[in-house]
Amino acid sequence: MSVVAAAGLTKRFGDVTALNDVTFTLTENRIYGLLGRNGAGKTTLMQLITGQNSVSVGDLTLFGERPFENERALMRVAFIKESQKYPAAYQVRHVLSLASRLFPNWDEDFAQSLVDEFELPRKRGVRKLSRGMTSALGVTIGLAARAPLTFFDEPYLGLDAVARQLFYDRLLADYAENPRTVVLSTHLIDEVADLIEHVLLLDHGKLLLDAPSEELRGQVMEASGPAEAVDEFATAHRALHREQLGGTARTTLRGSFDNAERMRAKKLGIDLAPVSLQQAVVRLTAEGTNPR
């Protein structure tokens, strides 16, 4: 069953089109990476799915139902965002106690262990927490809620490297025990590259890419070698990027690289290597922005 299905999804704010004709589905028990530059429409997309905002045009279902003002569907979603606002009077323990009743699958022991691991002060006012501690509180809620669909929108802001690693470790371990659909929206692509099973890439409100990360890794390669040979090899693929230094060229290519292609590259004296997910995303976004 699809957890989220969007068809021709469009959202306009005045004369700004934040999302433009986006179509995709999210399936059960998978970790998605929702990637894209600032202003690409990632947060808008998550706001629509979580009923924070209404759809302008197109069709959107969450667990088979329209999400806007739909209690039954929204109870199965946790949306952890960097911009979450908390009432001034709340302390950390208040937020946790409220969350424990609002999320049906809440695991209190897990929540308490995360609070200890992140060293969150239970009796401190939420608005008095540092940037990193506020993020840690969000991450704690997002993990302990065990919602069938969990969004993390830039959840790591202000978190130090140790705390971020703790988040990734706990997410992966808990995901293995309690499979669910997780959407990570982040700019630190390399850090989460191993976690992400499927990539959704947005650019200027359009869905540029919707592919399993393994497939993407095999599709985007960097070919380097003598300029003439590289250019000859590149004709069979889509060149996303090219740079030359003296007689040596290096291009990022998109296409299918089967054994025959790898042999051809070898014969031409070309070094063919996969690029990181982050590089692939950067090159694909740049190509989408400046079509040749």
Add this chain to the structure above:
Amino acid sequence: MTRILDVARMHTVAWLGQLAWPWAIMGISLGTNLLIFASIDDAAPGKNTTGGLASLYIVCAIVAAASITQVFPFALGMGVTRRTFYLATTLVNVVQAVAYGVLLYLLNLLEGGTNGFGIQLRFFRVPYVDVSNGLLQIAVYAVPFLFLNFLAIFVAVWYVRFGTNGLFATGAVAILVSGLLIALITWQGWFGDIWQWLSSQHQASLLVGWPALLAAAAGLGGMAAIRRANA
């Protein structure tokens, strides 16, 4: 219903601000009034009343408005629907109004029984608002809470939905319309008729019926406005 109760807890979990401040401020008002009136040797008859009780109503209305501007964005972020949030908020405000009405009635009895705390003070037994019937007295205390709180909630929802400019623009229009209305009434000489109508109203309608009706209108207006509001 359990969901509504769980969401209602959002308003009461940090109970100190929600419950304690309004009463603490009223308590201070009562204390200073006691001191002032005790230090006046022989208060002239009828001059021993104070408006200190209004502080309780005003602080409660401020808390109600803050519950919208602060708790609503949090609730929406936790996957609560606007409808559930508003129903929970309504529940909290109605229960609170009734509970405070009863509490004020008990304080009214205490004040009456102690001869105005020994100095003939009328802090809770505000003239005209002091009625003889116990149940009516509770309603007389409770309904102004509903009226002011739902008005404050309506204004706060308007602010959340339309922003600062939207709030001020609506305020400006409201002032303009009421100004024109007053001008019309003055020009047509309708004030006498209005005054006559008001004074012909039963005490219960004036203190309970009409404010309750206005509170309900503000409450329904807030419900309609919040359904399309985004945090």
